[in-house]
Amino acid sequence: MFKIYSALVAFFRSLAEPAPAPDPMASFTPREWADLPVHHPWLDRG
DSSP states (O other), rough: OOHHHHEEEEHHHHHSOOOOOOOOOOOHHHHHHHSOOOOOGGGGOO
């Protein structure tokens, strides 16, 4: 009985959590992806 109760409590707590923010890169166009630098600027330091 306690396992069922714990599962229900965890489920209802998960419903109250805010949804994660949408990924801004998910809506990138191919042109926007092409405009991104190939390497991270910190890696280009010599």
